Amino acid sequence: WISDAARFGHEWADMDRVTQPLVRKGGSLEPATWEEALAAMRQGLDGVDRKRVGLVLPGDATIEEGLAASELAKQLESGFLDFEGRTAVPASNFPAVPFASVLEADYLLVVGDPTEELPIAHVWIHKRLRGVPMPPRFNHGTPIADLSIREHTPPDPRLLGAFAPHPTRVMAWAEANGVFEPGHAVAFLAAFDAALAGREPTEVAGVDPAAVKRAAERWLAAEKRVLFLGAEVLMDPEAAKLAEKIAKSQGAGVFAMTPAANARGLEAMGVWPTGDREGPRAAFIAAEAPPQKLLDMTEFRVFHAARMSEVVRRYADVVLPARTPYEKRGTLLNVESRLVGLEPAHVDAGEAEGLTQALGLFADALGVQAPVRFVRQARRRFHERYRIDLDKLEPYGTLWRPRVSLAPRPAPMEGNLYLRPSMWKARHRLGTTVQRALGALELAAHPETALAEGLDEGATLEVETPQGALRARLVFDPELPKGWFFLPAGMPAARLPFRALVPQGGETS
Numbered sequence: 001w002i003s004d005a006a007r008f009g010h011e012w013a014d015m016d017r018v019t020q021p022l023v024r025k026g027g028s029l030e031p032a033t034w035e036e037a038l039a040a041m042r043q044g045l046d047g048v049d050r051k052r053v054g055l056v057l058p059g060d061a062t063i064e065e066g067l068a069a070s071e072l073a074k075q076l077e078s079g080f081l082d083f084e085g086r087t088a089v090p091a092s093n094f095p096a097v098p099f100a101s102v103l104e105a106d107y108l109l110v111v112g113d114p115t116e117e118l119p120i121a122h123v124w125i126h127k128r129l130r131g132v133p134m135p136p137r138f139n140h141g142t143p144i145a146d147l148s149i150r151e152h153t154p155p156d157p158r159l160l161g162a163f164a165p166h167p168t169r170v171m172a173w174a175e176a177n178g179v180f181e182p183g184h185a186v187a188f189l190a191a192f193d194a195a196l197a198g199r200e201p202t203e204v205a206g207v208d209p210a211a212v213k214r215a216a217e218r219w220l221a222a223e224k225r226v227l228f229l230g231a232e233v234l235m236d237p238e239a240a241k242l243a244e245k246i247a248k249s250q251g252a253g254v255f256a257m258t259p260a261a262n263a264r265g266l267e268a269m270g271v272w273p274t275g276d277r278e279g280p281r282a283a284f285i286a287a288e289a290p291p292q293k294l295l296d297m298t299e300f301r302v303f304h305a306a307r308m309s310e311v312v313r314r315y316a317d318v319v320l321p322a323r324t325p326y327e328k329r330g331t332l333l334n335v336e337s338r339l340v341g342l343e344p345a346h347v348d349a350g351e352a353e354g355l356t357q358a359l360g361l362f363a364d365a366l367g368v369q370a371p372v373r374f375v376r377q378a379r380r381r382f383h384e385r386y387r388i389d390l391d392k393l394e395p396y397g398t399l400w401r402p403r404v405s406l407a408p409r410p411a412p413m414e415g416n417l418y419l420r421p422s423m424w425k426a427r428h429r430l431g432t433t434v435q436r437a438l439g440a441l442e443l444a445a446h447p448e449t450a451l452a453e454g455l456d457e458g459a460t461l462e463v464e465t466p467q468g469a470l471r472a473r474l475v476f477d478p479e480l481p482k483g484w485f486f487l488p489a490g491m492p493a494a495r496l497p498f499r500a501l502v503p504q505g506g507e508t509s
């Protein structure tokens with residue numbers, strides 16, 4: 001997996017855990033047996049064109065689950081196959097590189113927020129910046145292997161450039177850094193590309209041209225370079241194309257930091273939308289925050305959910321209890337392009353079932369035979385196709401670099417609410433248990449932006465998002481770009497109209 005935090009193991013203990021099927025009766029979701037859930041699905045899907053059925057997976061769905069969903073979508077001849085946290089540009093467009101290359105790099109350039117988007121990248125960047133390796137012994141012969149001298153060595157800012165649409169922790173370690181406005185990643189990369197070519201960098205709002213020049217100089221002087229690209233770049237095909245050009249021309253390795261823990265694996269399994277014209281009329285949804293457009297256009301929705309959420313309460317017609325990632329057996333293709341196995345923890349999950357089994361039941365309701373119903377069956381299918389035995393992976397993962405060809409899928413971006421990509425923070429707060437312990441999310445804005453909307457610091461708001469109305473506390477941050485509100489979200493960078501309800505019942509938009 002990408003990091004321990006990425007597995008979201010806390011979910012199994014949530015107070016809103018779904019432990020048995022639920023069926024909507026009289027406007028509310030009521031407990032049901034599996035037989036009753038299957039009957040409700042058959043009734044709701046009766047007469048629905050199979051080509052108009054959508055499948056949405058979680059971003060941490062395993063290789064086996066992705067293969068099962070892909071095979072089912074082919075059988076249905078449906079182009080509406082997607083996964084949560086998918087970026088507009090496939091992560092697979094960028095060849096994976098090992099994290100060891102970070103320790104060998106002479107310069108690191110980050111466009112995004114590794115602390116939130118790819119926590120393990122934060123660790124490796126920090127490790128690289130911690131000065132030079134110490135000699136094995138002091139002059140008097142005392143071994144220092146057990147001393148934490150390296151940990152107390154201050155980071156070397158000359159090795160790092162950090163730029164993003166909001167302040168990040170790694171900026172404090174970078175000699176060259178800057179905050180550009182959301183949606184201006186392509187402008188920053190164009191300025192950086194110009195500086196690399198010896199031209200005067202174009203202006204980027206909020207970023208000092210001297211910082212761009214300094215980053216370009218350090219980049220050119222380095223022999224080994226690594227480029228980290230966050231969702232802000234990966235959601236913009238033009239920016240991603242420019243980043244790819246820079247990396248190739250300079251021989252740099254690239255880390256694509258996607259919010260989906262198994263983005264590369266799901267892309268390799270063909271989990272990618274192709275439907276364009278008429279949208280789906282029914283959907284199987286295993287995502288925490290499915291696209292609002294999908295919820296609006298579908299007439300019947302089956303949710304595979306580990307816990308009850310506002311989205312499930314509002315939109316589900318049938319709910320099938322899901323296992324959390326903590327309880328899964330399966331395989332991920334990590335950011336280094338290594339197949340890594342997951343072993344389940346044995347906890348009381350009630351009647352929860354895995355995603356492959358739930359997809360099989362959904363196929364039964366549609367009147368089709370699911371090509372893959374079990375993890376073991378998916379592993380056999382994978383071995384037949386790729387000649388890799390997922391039961392015999394190497395201890396630190398088996399390197400696998402599949403050839404993937406997927407067209408970018410840009411999404412409309414408009415509004416001044418920026419959903420700041422967060423791999424774990426936002427998702428932690430979706431559960432009521434964690435919400436009660438940690439309180440509301442932080443909605444951040446420049447003081448002038450908030451006061452112009454009549455909002456005071458510390459105000460508690462309900463902000464409308466694709467995850468439903470999220471409770472948030474307003475905080476002022478003078479380092480943020482003016483005109484924007486920033487909210488952590490477990491999805492790629494998105495820009496939406498800001499709409500919030502204040503506690504007194506008032507409204508701002």
